[in-house]
Amino acid sequence: MATPPSRPWAELQHDLLVAIMSRVGAPDLLSGGAPRACSSWRAAARDPLAWRRVDLRDWAALTSCRREEGPGPSSRRLPVHAALAGILEVAATLSDGRIETVLLPEFADEEHLLFLAERCPNLHYFSLPSTCMTYDQFCKAIGGLHSLKGMAVDESLINYDALHHVHQCCPDFVELKVSALYVDEEMASVICNSLPHLKKLEIPSSDTSSAAIIKFLDYLEELEYLDISGYEISAISSAVLEKASRLKVFLWNSKFELGEFMDCSNCGEHNVNPQDPCKCMMEHKVMDWLAGPS
Amino acid sequence: MSGSELAVIKPEALKTYIWLQCSDGSIQQVEEEVAMFCPMICREIVKNGTGSSKNHAIVLPERVNPASLSLILDYCRFHQVLGRSNKERKSFDEKFVRIDYERLCKLASAALSLQLRPLVDLTCGALARIIGGKTPEEVRDIFHLPDDLTEEEKLEPLENINDDPTIRLLNRLYAKKRKELQERQRRKDVQVQEEQKDERSLDEILCFINGDGDSGGGKAAKNKKKNKRRKDHAKNPAKANPGPVNEEGAASVVPCKADSGNISRLPCQSPNVQDDIEFPFEDDDFDDGLDPAMKEELDREVEDFARRLNSVWPERMHLDQQRRIGSHLW
Numbered sequence: 098m099a100t101p102p103s104r105p106w107a108e109l110q111h112d113l114l115v116a117i118m119s120r121v122g123a124p125d126l127l128s129g130g131a132p133r134a135c136s137s138w139r140a141a142a143r144d145p146l147a148w149r150r151v152d153l154r155d156w157a158a159l160t161s162c163r164r165e166e167g168p169g170p171s172s173r174r175l176p177v178h179a180a181l182a183g184i185l186e187v188a189a190t191l192s193d194g195r196i197e198t199v200l201l202p203e204f205a206d207e208e209h210l211l212f213l214a215e216r217c218p219n220l221h222y223f224s225l226p227s228t229c230m231t232y233d234q235f236c237k238a239i240g241g242l243h244s245l246k247g248m249a250v251d252e253s254l255i256n257y258d259a260l261h262h263v264h265q266c267c268p269d270f271v272e273l274k275v276s277a278l279y280v281d282e283e284m285a286s287v288i289c290n291s292l293p294h295l296k297k298l299e300i301p302s303s304d305t306s307s308a309a310i311i312k313f314l315d316y317l318e319e320l321e322y323l324d325i326s327g328y329e330i331s332a333i334s335s336a337v338l339e340k341a342s343r344l345k346v347f348l349w350n351s352k353f354e355l356g357e358f359m360d361c362s363n364c365g366e367h368n369v370n371p372q373d374p375c376k377c378m379m380e381h382k383v384m385d386w387l388a389g390p391s
Numbered sequence: 392m393s394g395s396e397l398a399v400i401k402p403e404a405l406k407t408y409i410w411l412q413c414s415d416g417s418i419q420q421v422e423e424e425v426a427m428f429c430p431m432i433c434r435e436i437v438k439n440g441t442g443s444s445k446n447h448a449i450v451l452p453e454r455v456n457p458a459s460l461s462l463i464l465d466y467c468r469f470h471q472v473l474g475r476s477n478k479e480r481k482s483f484d485e486k487f488v489r490i491d492y493e494r495l496c497k498l499a500s501a502a503l504s505l506q507l508r509p510l511v512d513l514t515c516g517a518l519a520r521i522i523g524g525k526t527p528e529e530v531r532d533i534f535h536l537p538d539d540l541t542e543e544e545k546l547e548p549l550e551n552i553n554d555d556p557t558i559r560l561l562n563r564l565y566a567k568k569r570k571e572l573q574e575r576q577r578r579k580d581v582q583v584q585e586e587q588k589d590e591r592s593l594d595e596i597l598c599f600i601n602g603d604g605d606s607g608g609g610k611a612a613k614n615k616k617k618n619k620r621r622k623d624h625a626k627n628p629a630k631a632n633p634g635p636v637n638e639e640g641a642a643s644v645v646p647c648k649a650d651s652g653n654i655s656r657l658p659c660q661s662p663n664v665q666d667d668i669e670f671p672f673e674d675d676d677f678d679d680g681l682d683p684a685m686k687e688e689l690d691r692e693v694e695d696f697a698r699r700l701n702s703v704w705p706e707r708m709h710l711d712q713q714r715r716i717g718s719h720l721w
Contacts, residue, residue: 109496109500109534110454110500110503112503113496113499113500113503113515116499116503116511116515117499117515117518117519117522118519119515120512120515120516120518120519121519121522121523122519122523125522125523125524129522129523129524129525130522130524130525130526130527130528130529130530131522131525131527131530133527133540133544133545134527134530134531134534134536134540135531135536135537135538135539135540136539136540136544138530138536139540139544
């Protein structure tokens with residue numbers, strides 16, 4: 098059987114190119130090489146399906162890409178908020194308003210969220226790390242996002258009114274991710290009371306009290322996925338483990354298990370996993386042992 | 392070329408095998424549990440009962456050639472085993488995509504047509520990583536792509552789209568500023584008018600209305616100027632506005648959001664910016680009844696901002712000064 102002539106790659110099917118483009122990061126999609134390689138790749142980069150998920154968290158990458166380009170207009174020197182607004186505009190336009198997920202950078206604020214509520218009403222998920230959001234603007238934006246399924250926010254937005262508003266406006270809301278330093282029983286109560294139908298809850302890299310974890314497990318009857326990994330101080334008791342056994346996914350590795358290390362208090366050497374003692378401690382122990390029983 | 396069957400006979404008679412037919416007519420045989428890992432094939436087996444014999448092989452989508460199918464079955468064979476750890480799977484996946492780009496593309500294409508989601512993620516993700524950070528030339532090189540974009544398309548795409556909304560944003564800020572100054576001026580005018588009202592004759596008023604379109608003057612004149620400006624605006628959107636607008640807008644934004652690179656956690660909202668973003672920008676709001684005095688005041692203010700910003704953006708200042716000298720902004 099003669100081998101069929103290999104097709105020129107530009108004839109890679111449009112849907113495959115779109116599948117690739119949808120996994121290329123926003124910096125490259127906006128100003129990288131792929132959209133400018135040839136006409137079929139350009140078309141794929143502008144297909145709405147390539148813009149369903151927009152990750153803008155790496156602002157440095159987004160701006161450095163654009164700086165590499167030739168002499169452009171003053172867009173490079175714009176204040177970040179305006180530049181972000183510009184990028185969101187591009188994304189909203191190219192996606193035909195069908196963006197499903199937007200992950201915003203740290204400095205994003207109400208305006209950007211309001212913009213999304215206006216232009217991308219089918220938004221399923223957003224991540225908004227801002228720590229200084231005003232509630233009424235936030236609620237106004239939420240009012241426009243009826244298809245919202247989940248969000249990632251800072252703990253400053255965890256209050257009953259804001260979350261209850263989400264519950265009322267977004268019937269499909271099932272997923273919450275909170276960025277917080279500590280989560281106590283009170284915050285857990287707020288979450289449980291305002292969002293009783295949560296299926297997925299993520300509170301990574303924070304210290305959640307045992308009472309809070311138990312509250313989640315007891316009150317969120319539809320909970321399937323709980324992520325409280327990355328903590329420093331363990332609050333995982335056997336009661337917690339037992340209650341969590343009904344969950345489909347339960348992530349509870351400490352930050353050390355996840356690969357974070359600290360300095361040894363004895364010799365100051367970095368990269369010590371507290372689960373395993375530092376080598377210097379071992380040496381001490383050996384010396385002590387060699388010294389024999391006192 | 393004719394349907395030559397490549398049936399491989401396995402000794403273990405206990406296993407159930409599924410027959411799969413590729414686009415070129417060749418047929419491969421695979422253990423049932425491996426085939427079932429692919430949802431599309433699974434559906435065919437369960438719903439249509441096909442695949443149980445050579446003569447009733449499941450016909451696969453066109454893009455699945457024999458080489459890709461082999462790879463896909465290897466993938467399924469590995470991953471359908473339940474006991475494997477995440478680490479093992481990850482390690483397998485990493486090695487699995489270390490093939491030449493052409494085979495990887497064909498594999499991705501086949502995975503996509505078979506709707507094998509994890510493999511699509513893996514292959515397209517790998518291809519996306521290859522593409523990331525490369526220049527157009529490099530991408531064309533790797534994937535043997537034709538250089539068929541126009542010069543404009545190559546330089547432009549999204550940079551321009553980017554500019555419009557940001558320029559619109561700055562326009563809004565500037566328009567607001569102008570409105571404020573206008574308000575102030577109108578209030579002054581009204582006071583002056585009220586003093587003089589009784590003295591004017593009808594003729595004078597008519598002249599005033601139909602005349603030169605000074606501030607506080609007639610609608611007709613205003614509309615004329617508005618239309619003219621609209622045309623200009625439409626013709627040269629990029630040219631007409633950026634100059635002072637940039638300083639003005641940036642100025643009201645910059646003091647709060649100081650360094651563009653600095654991600655600040657402090658609440659830092661300029662009230663001007665806030666209001667403007669909320670309300671949709673209407674072109675109708677532009678009012679051209681600016682008298683020269685007002686224009687001067689505006690220009691003065693803009694220059695003021697410009698001077699203040701001079702230390703921060705010397706380059707931009709130079710550019711904008713040049714623009715302002717030659718442009719009819721309104």
